[in-house]
Amino acid sequence: MTDQAVDAGGANPSGDDRSPAAPERHFLGRARELKELRADIARAGLDTISGRKAPRARVLLVAGRPGSGRTALAEELVRQVADRYPDGVLRARLTEPDGTPVPVGRTAGELLTALGLPAAPGAAEDDLTDALRTALAERRVLLLLDDAAGAEQVDALLPDNADCLLVAVAQGPLTGIADVRPCTLGGLDTKSALDLLTQHIDPVRVTVDPRAAENLVEVCQGQPAALTLAGGLLAAHPEETVSDLAKRLHADTAESAPLARVLHLVHADLPKSAARMLRLLALAPAGDVDPHTASALAGTSLDGARPLLDRFAALGLLRPVPSPLPRYEVPGCLHPLLLALAEREERPAELQLARARMLERTVRLLQSCRAVTETDSPQTREKLKNLPPALRFADPRAAGQWLRSRRAALLAAARLAVADGELDTLARRLMSQLVRAMVAHLGTQAAAGDLYGIHGLVLDVAERQRLPREQAAALLNLADLDARTGRTAKALARYRAALDAGRVANDPYATGRAMESVGAAHQELGDHDRAADWFGRALAQRLARGEHADAARLYGRIAAAHTYAGHYGEALRNWRAAVAAHRRTGDVAAHARALSELARVQEYAGRPEECLRTCQEAVEWARRAEDVRLQAALQLRLGDTLERLGDPAAAQLHRGAAERLLAGEIRPGQAPVTAGAEAPRVDTSQEQDGEACEIRSTSAED
Template sequence: MTDQAVDTGSRTPDAARRPSGETAASAPCPPAPPSRFLGRTRELKELLADIERAGLNTIAGRKAPRARVLLIAGRPGSGRTALAEELVRQVADRYPDGVLRARLTEPGGTPVPTGRAARGLLGQLPAPAAPGADEDELTATLRAALASRRVVLLLDDAADAEQVDELVPDTPDCLVVAVSRGPLTGIPDVRPCVLGGLDTHSAVDLLTRRTGPVRVTVDPCAAQQLAEECHGEPATLLLAGGWLADRPKVAVADLVAQLRADPAAGPLDRVLGLVHDGLPAAAARMLRLLSLAPAGLVDPHTASALAGCSPQAATETLDTFHRLALLHQVPATGLLYEVPGCLHPLLTALAARLDRPAELRLARARALERTVRMLHACRLAAETGEAALARRQALPRALRFAGPEEAATWLDERREALLTAAALAVADGELDTLARRLMSQLVRALVAHVGTEDATCDLYAVHRLVLDVAERRSLPREKAAALLNLADLDARTGRTAEALTRYRAALDAGREGRDPYAVGRAMESLGGAHQELGDLDRAADWYGRALAERLARDQRADAARLYGRIASAHACAGRHEEALRHWRAAVTEHRRGGDVAACARALGELARAQEYTGRFEESLRTCREAVARARRAGDERLEAGLHLRLADTLERLGDPTAARLHRESAGRMLGDELAGVPEERG
């Protein structure tokens, strides 16, 4: 999604597509590969010198309170990103904690929220913030994480000074390289490096690399004229060179003449128009529709769905676009490309002018449908067993993954695009059915391949989108489910007060939608949230309401669990007689249900409650029964824990010999783990 640039070699992938948990700052930077960077010698020298230049604070005798900010300003397509990458490559060895990258503008021109950019940078450290944290919390966490590090921050395509200012570390040991269209007024001590066109020699050299030396050598004047017509812009020169390379019999002078025939348009518009008009009709239509690709990322499946052709035909066309410099290939991936940021608005304008709105909506719907099917196949790849194998074999060959590793890689490379696709589908408002299916499959794929803990931030974002759709479409059951999922994530990350508010809203939505499952879940979760906050009376009250709901529906297993939770709340409040009564009820329900392991656990807790109330002989008998049931269930860890509890009870009853035997039994079961198990003292 970066601009077409002067650097014609390999490119560094955008930071937002870095795999979860992988960090550019977790290890010293390896030696940089040789660069194929062209021109910009003077600008690069000035930027390197600006790093060492004394700032205003130094001149005034004060220590610099923040990181130095270097600004590279220029129009999209001027090579500003390539210059920033080359600068970072040359100074990376001075910053041992690595390079962090963030793009601050969407391909369509929408500024990226500062909180989202800060979360992406934190994920690269890694120092992930809590899901649902607001912008101020995220930026404060980022500054705290960078306070003890020496890193380079590359902030690409900044929309304004406020975006950059919120992300600047409060330490002079870091360096910020910002790329923007114009000056960032408001950030102190920033001197912009403004880019124009390439010098003539570098521009002609870039053309030579694209077209070969023959045509430039036979007509050097025409090559210089073409460089002038392109205003020395690297993106325009790359397109012009690709157009000439695709037409080996066309002279450079002929291209110059065609460009001069339409002097009103800008150079990039003129060259893109020539390239577009020279494509076959189907390929030209596909090129325009690539502007609909989420996050500017395109693969054969996305392209084939947008254009309505086969994946094989899409693969061949994308390869042609890559040769023409219409697409960049994402490094370290297979057939994954990105639409250059400077071309995205031009392609959007072409699509709006040449394609009907209904055709664009149909293309977007086809792409969403294909994405849903790919996510379904991705999730199936993580499943095991004969039934999962049969479901995978039933898929079309083009949708099958070779194995779970390939599916996980596919999901990781496209996580940003998939989240963007979900957000765009929800914002559209007319594709809510597809959006709901997409978000459902995305959640399942993330849980299957990434895990709930590692994908918490992504899951939080998806559930918020589900909530938006449910509220817009007045779907109380889906609203309750989304609120419960969000509240669970809040509770898991320590945001108990926020979770409490969402559980109450989920309870109201569940009642409105007459969803007994949501109502019962919300009540039980409200009890858990109040217990976490230390309000044990309200916790027991909400557990009791949830219990009444379960008993009314004869859900005995859930009722048994709730008896245990009520007993736990009473025990924490010191009401041991009440705890004893409810643990007995829990044991009874587990016996009826035939859950031997759960019954053993409940008996162990019942023995603890009996011990607290001074019923030591009863506690001893109950604990022995619990050990027997744990042995029947085959749960050695549970049995070992009960042996330890039984040993404590025997010691209180004055039988250290029997207590020692039970501890030895637990030791044989736990082995080395026993060293980390503290002795219980009631």
């Protein structure tokens, strides 16, 4: 059967911390295969035989049909040899439950995260795989890649380190990877197959009719998945003999494959409501099922879904996932069979309605997950009170645990909703709430990789539905993440596209932010003249709309661009405009910082006397704003300026004042006083046109 995807534990919105009890299972059989695989680890490869050191990790392949126990064998091998790899075991599944190959870049990013290393959001696949190989070059790890769709996926993730081991699970050979050691699985031997049956039923039912039991094993072709379902079916019907079940399987000609034949009997044996829920579980994102997902898909109550899921687990139809919250996994070998049942038994409209109910429930859970972090808002508290108890979280910590445990399923739900193409409204709501919940609980930086993927999905929907406002927002968010990770040229192209979309939508916020961001990208690329031009365009829009605070900030950005370009005259003019604008808006701290930057440019322009007067004024405004660090920086600048003007004694006084400010000896808002002497005194009684009079330094003896 397929690999168990074990996520971090989560919290149950309803407060029920009951986790499904996983039945005790022991690995059975495959002794010969395990011995051969262990021997292959140490066996010399072709490179070693030819006298060269092996440049890459040893690759072991466990090949077999779904349901053959291929992942169980790989996991048992990993358990037996894991102690040889002190840097740990990394696991990844390379195929979605519906058979879609997982992009290599996504897998590489998740493996980097598992190693505790940053994965740049939106990075190219080659960059991520190179980063992974670099990280594994100095580590001794065991890498288990389950359900590989092809050799290309495995080869891209193969470590360039002979001290590592890669165990791949696939249906066929990995043609193209050198020196792969394959282990092809058939059915279990008869003894192991009978032992597997007795894990589910009373051994007496096997021993009283051993020939019938062997016949059942033969009908199931020794496949562990088929035998597990057969054992579950016998356990559910104590009155039925092993011989009876074997005869029923022989008589059933609707399916040819053993696993499909047993599943057909199990499905037919269930009540109609339970059978319907079972086949609809094939729609669960990432094959991850909890009571909320199951009840929403089937349109039943939450309390009614829980016992049914436990029943499915007892039958071997679901695999319990270790978690404080009841969670299960649809085995990968059963997923395509359940999906085929659903498509055969349900009308397309019913399947679409089931998906819509599931997405709607997910949206409401995400809303609750985010809202529980905003308890300081009376409106939010009222909304939480109106939610059904099953959708509430006990506290923000429980909501965060639920979000982390369901992360893979939530992201898969967003991808499936967008790929569906007919549920775009729900998809947009889902992605909006998912972004807000992730930012609230994880933070923008920690969730950047996931957010990049979500914004890309939002862009797909916006382009498909011709929604220019949402298209502009998605492009801006993607461009911001590109810019933050150093892909400035790509960010610039997206900012320009966002500007075009914002103009089509007649959205002044999007166009203003896009123009400013285009300017910032040009500045990052070193084109300061273009940066100033784009900042000027954004400024004109802000002034036309009466947005004075933003206009004041943009004056500063224009001035900074001119400063970098060496156009000090234009820079001074714009900094003075910024000072005046901040004064009009009453932003004392911004006023002080603008004066500080004006003084800096005056210093660059070779005007020390003007710099001195502006610094004096900036110090006073920084004191009023109680900005200690800015006060200290200005005191140091005053000291440097006085030093150049030939007054070292006054310069020393200002530097001493800066040191006391940073040491906390001077309280915020308090004028600095130098030890043993009167501090440099600011005389503002004769202030004219925004410029203060000279700075005088007097000793205590005067």
